[in-house]
Amino acid sequence: MTPPRTADLGFARLDLDRAARTGTAEVVYAAGKTPAETVACLAGLLDGGAPLAWATRVDDTTADAVRERWPDAVVDEVARCAFVGALPEPVGEVLVLTAGTSDGPVAAEVAATLAACGAGARRVDDVGVAGVHRVLAVAPDIAAADVVVVVAGMDGALPSVVAGLTDRLVVAVPTSVGYGAAFEGLAPLLTMLTACAPGVLVVNIDNGFGAGVAAARIARSRER
Amino acid sequence: MTPPRTADLGFARLDLDRAARTGTAEVVYAAGKTPAETVACLAGLLDGGAPLAWATRVDDTTADAVRERWPDAVVDEVARCAFVGALPEPVGEVLVLTAGTSDGPVAAEVAATLAACGAGARRVDDVGVAGVHRVLAVAPDIAAADVVVVVAGMDGALPSVVAGLTDRLVVAVPTSVGYGAAFEGLAPLLTMLTACAPGVLVVNIDNGFGAGVAAARIARSRER
Amino acid sequence: MTPPRTADLGFARLDLDRAARTGTAEVVYAAGKTPAETVACLAGLLDGGAPLAWATRVDDTTADAVRERWPDAVVDEVARCAFVGALPEPVGEVLVLTAGTSDGPVAAEVAATLAACGAGARRVDDVGVAGVHRVLAVAPDIAAADVVVVVAGMDGALPSVVAGLTDRLVVAVPTSVGYGAAFEGLAPLLTMLTACAPGVLVVNIDNGFGAGVAAARIARSRER
Amino acid sequence: MTPPRTADLGFARLDLDRAARTGTAEVVYAAGKTPAETVACLAGLLDGGAPLAWATRVDDTTADAVRERWPDAVVDEVARCAFVGALPEPVGEVLVLTAGTSDGPVAAEVAATLAACGAGARRVDDVGVAGVHRVLAVAPDIAAADVVVVVAGMDGALPSVVAGLTDRLVVAVPTSVGYGAAFEGLAPLLTMLTACAPGVLVVNIDNGFGAGVAAARIARSRER
Amino acid sequence: MTPPRTADLGFARLDLDRAARTGTAEVVYAAGKTPAETVACLAGLLDGGAPLAWATRVDDTTADAVRERWPDAVVDEVARCAFVGALPEPVGEVLVLTAGTSDGPVAAEVAATLAACGAGARRVDDVGVAGVHRVLAVAPDIAAADVVVVVAGMDGALPSVVAGLTDRLVVAVPTSVGYGAAFEGLAPLLTMLTACAPGVLVVNIDNGFGAGVAAARIARSRER
Amino acid sequence: MTPPRTADLGFARLDLDRAARTGTAEVVYAAGKTPAETVACLAGLLDGGAPLAWATRVDDTTADAVRERWPDAVVDEVARCAFVGALPEPVGEVLVLTAGTSDGPVAAEVAATLAACGAGARRVDDVGVAGVHRVLAVAPDIAAADVVVVVAGMDGALPSVVAGLTDRLVVAVPTSVGYGAAFEGLAPLLTMLTACAPGVLVVNIDNGFGAGVAAARIARSRER
Amino acid sequence: MTPPRTADLGFARLDLDRAARTGTAEVVYAAGKTPAETVACLAGLLDGGAPLAWATRVDDTTADAVRERWPDAVVDEVARCAFVGALPEPVGEVLVLTAGTSDGPVAAEVAATLAACGAGARRVDDVGVAGVHRVLAVAPDIAAADVVVVVAGMDGALPSVVAGLTDRLVVAVPTSVGYGAAFEGLAPLLTMLTACAPGVLVVNIDNGFGAGVAAARIARSRER
């Protein structure tokens, strides 16, 4: 087979054919990079032919650097994502639930990722199990969705309850919301891994990006 | 003040006035004792004037030793408790819920402890949140109780849901039921400590005895 | 049954009937919210008919925002709580003990919560077991209380000693006070969960709010 | 809505409508049950109208009890699953990969679950990354599958490599295979949660059942 | 300096001058050795001129092997220690306290070690803080001792209380007694390390040998 | 017995007779206190008759507050201790070793505590086992001391080597020096607890104060 | 490039060209395999042309099965390894040190691996740092070796001391020898990872095989 194309920037080696290979183009993880490095990676991906290049975990300085280079870049300040180029047409529908309002930024990263990956999203916030009627009230939304992403910190109990109500897959995102024995997200992570209802699949703590990529693949699978 | 009376058995020092002081007589924890030591402790407590002496974590050999010494002793083989003497009249009502059938032995220890401490008990089993309608169906039982003990392993999500439905206190008992990331009960312990609904109080993993003592005090408090 | 009323603020979904359902109205956890969001939640709860709306984990900026909106709001700067509206008449008495002076802020959150939940409180500070006579000296206070809340960091040994002196329930609050092997509160948390005296019930590290809600329910139970 | 039907066996409360509600009927987790209890649960599910009742984590004694009651029951001794009734027609194809031969029993549970849930399965074993050409050699199998389940212990590196080769979702199952710093599956669990390639979703350690249920839903989604 | 003498047994290299160098002769840790290896080590130490050779963590088979070789060997079956040769005259007095009867075997190892190291011992058992008057009752014993060894599992709170009563050093030994959140002795270990009273020094979980050696050095220090 | 005297400052309850009872007067732990609270505690102790009052974990602001109130106070800025009053005459000699220069501040706290407790101190720094000849070179210092305090971070191996060279007790202080798998002092803590040489006693991570109090008691024991 | 040859046994996929590719042929890890599977793997490797096939973690039953199939197989019962075929001529010299006699079985696995990989080995046992002169006494052995493997449990301090004495690399193997805070080898693992002397490289707990492979490569590198 032809080896995949890469672009060597010295400090980085862009994987230009990743979209063709995996359906998801390389995305720039800005957390460990200087603003200049993030901009260079985005430019390299665009030069390699990508219609859209984007970055996650973008801080204010990097956001400014992106906007300076591409004035029409779109920055989602809650999700901490920056987009350069055209978003695809959304296909399907992913329901994104949060247990509490503090889980909002992670849910925003899920939603931004869904948009970049071409999946439709619908968010309903603050439906934690301390008022389980709030969960039951979203049953119609769940039934209408292709897949459900559940974002929860603290006890992380919401995915178990949602998974018991539906035949949709539940992509569970533990968050670092909470204190003390929440141990920076360890508590909801363990809860979700041991969910008593099957159909729950788990990503890393605060990993809205990973949940979004996975959910988008499910939502878009009807295209195949 | 007069110092409390103790009985020195050499290997043990019985706290004879603990019932007067704390409302709960000393109970023999048989796990680290020989059968003969457990029998000697029970005898010492009865000699000290207790109307009921009892032991927890009793294995088969110890149960036989107790029955040999006191033919009318009562042994609860699921709860692994042995009783010598008269149980008090039950006061109030404690609702004991389990998330799954595997939590049964711990719930049995709760119930046995309630009986020994003079509180009424009602058990409803297998109402885990994977079928949340099962939880909602016990709402009348919850409303009729003085306090609710919830026993759950795996994700340990049941106390959060129950506490959101009631103004009764929820005494949560994590169990070592589950595998892998349940880490011998660590997962439900953390879940319960970080429950998103207030009103949840937690005891040690598999500690049906401690939950029973606490719940009995609440149920009997109307006597004061 | 009639589904509980909720108020949808977009970023939050207030549970307006929680007081009717659980005896404790929804309380705003300010830690993960902007000042504007906290103010909006408080306003939403008041609009929903609550006589008192309050928030915990309030920082200085949020406190200012609350005071700007409601000039007669009360802010407890040690407990980091803000109250808008009328506090209920206190019922019963909860004794709040601290092991050391550094546990003071958590004890203040307990006391503020008790006030908001309508329970009487009495605080005695700095009675750690390194001078066990200080514990014995508060025996009369313990005997006079409906329930005891014990707040302790470091070795977390105080609840075990208190529980051995009384038939009152002990609600134990581990704090993140200490260094090294205290591991941000893990040490006292484990100590309290394994307390050798029954009657100890545990909440999350630094969770003065949860301890206060639980203790208030016990103190007010004589009203039933 | 009509409340879901349950069957109360005393020690268990069967959730008879779970298949209608979630697409997956209740499955009996035999690990915490006596053989008689497992048999009773299977009988209850069949009585409730299920065409197939099955149990996981079945030991030899329980397997014998099942076969005694239903002579035509099928027991998969590697997967430790027992089936009573008719398996559905398989739909779609799930590729199940193992990193090493010791991961076989967990992969067998995945395959048994897929069969019970009506999804087609194809297994390729022992393709760990220590010989990465073995992974590359299965690229055609990956391309032909609807979803890939990757079962791996020790370093748990296989899902990261597979996810970098395909646009199929990867359901990753860490196993307790390994010793020392594998910490009973903790090492591969963390590896999979932090996989550097998106598209990896994780279940509990050794949880072949959960992976199978999730993969079957994806494989069957083309039916919707 | 002259290099210390060693005896090379092939599988072991005995440190014959350790008593001269450190005041404590090499002691055979039998846990990882065959009975024959333990016997050979004991013989080698005696051959090297030691008046007393002894082993810890001796199981029944090894005890029999020792007694077969040296019919007048003394085996303490609770402490799991075997002694060959003459015990020294005891000097000073070490008070050994246990929190509960289940801590007895570890306390027995402390006492056996004290005897072998030539220090006097006095044991008082079962004085846990759940009945703090039991601790106060031993104040005269504490005052009469040169040093106090406190052996405790579960919450491990006893050393904190004892250290607050005396100017004697407290050597604290956490035990693996307890279940659940005791985590095989981790809970009392952390409690003791974070004891709120100074004067507490800690050894490894269940390490009665280490505590005994240290306490004996303190008790015998008046000889210098 | 006459109950010990306490001074109630509202936020604190000073234990005025602790010196008489335990040989060590109450010391003010400034970490969780405001500068005013620390000053008030020091004043209370002096008012209670103490010839010396002192505080540990003093930051710059608190140090200034102390110096403003008592111009002749002595502040040790490396050890972060402040002293008001007269230091006792030193008795005996404690050798304080550090493995590396980064362990210096903790060793300074040990030395300051020894001074306040009336024990003589001798420090030798930077004798880690990476150059074991440096350890051997201090053998004469070890032989001349009453007790050795060993302060070490990273691998924490120094106490094992020192304890193998002497019959003096080794008080081991793990420090939070190091990164990565040192886990803030956990690595040297475990190393010291499992030291292969007996005679090692361990205190909390970075707990120079606790080590100093214990070592001073040993050094001064010849006075008894 | 030509894809490497594999042999598909159904349950296993042998990597026949691994010796050509990595210098070390595939070795059969018997721990998770039936005796028949281990025998089949060994046969497959021999059929693939290997002059020597061997297995690690062999229990008695598997050893018998190997000997039954190949009567001239060599089984090392301490190392738990079985060899079929001819061992290579040893090149170079690896010094294998143990801290205590209980580390013997792991050191035996190191030595067996060295033999199979064609490196010379020299073992010196029981030179732990509690008698540091024993370490200094082996300095000539260290100087004569190409690389040193150090096997140690408990405090795991030996590699730090050895690495400070030599310019040879130290391959450190933590063992699960010890109890309590040794936490099944976690303590020496962390010690070795944080060794204060550079030149220490670490393998998994009890991983004598991995240490042997690595050391053999260094010892044989003079052949290149």
Place this chain on the structure above:
Amino acid sequence: MTPPRTADLGFARLDLDRAARTGTAEVVYAAGKTPAETVACLAGLLDGGAPLAWATRVDDTTADAVRERWPDAVVDEVARCAFVGALPEPVGEVLVLTAGTSDGPVAAEVAATLAACGAGARRVDDVGVAGVHRVLAVAPDIAAADVVVVVAGMDGALPSVVAGLTDRLVVAVPTSVGYGAAFEGLAPLLTMLTACAPGVLVVNIDNGFGAGVAAARIARSRER
């Protein structure tokens, strides 16, 4: 033997003969030192006759202090190393691979250490397993190297894949890159310790210095 020379700076004790003894001169770890202390140590080493003195973990202030004292000092600001004196001629070749660009600073410390230790280095960055063809593309570089250092955070899977391709040793450096379940480098550390391919040796998290020293010894071993 003649005892090694040391230089006593009061706060530090320089090990002047370490290069002669271990092949690697003492290197100043600046993290726990004041700028003046670091400068003094460097000066002491130069005074002791070292041709090159250098420091790691140098912050900006310390770098300035070094440059002020020695205007021709070389500071590598990415690697955070400062060199005073002449670098040795490089021997051999070490290949340094990173999994992602965020691992760059640690790889820079590896490269700086190699330069100081006299080994040749070649870096190839950003070849993580999410695009495994990038790893395969560096096979010629691997074959040309004496040893490979692999630096990786997050899942830490790269060393397993590289070790399966070569007979060179792989020195694996886990980094603290990643979030959530990466737990500050714990995830890649465990992955590397449990690597399914032999030939992987592990150093502490972010320990580029240790990896560099070890790799340089291997690269230079052809000189012996």
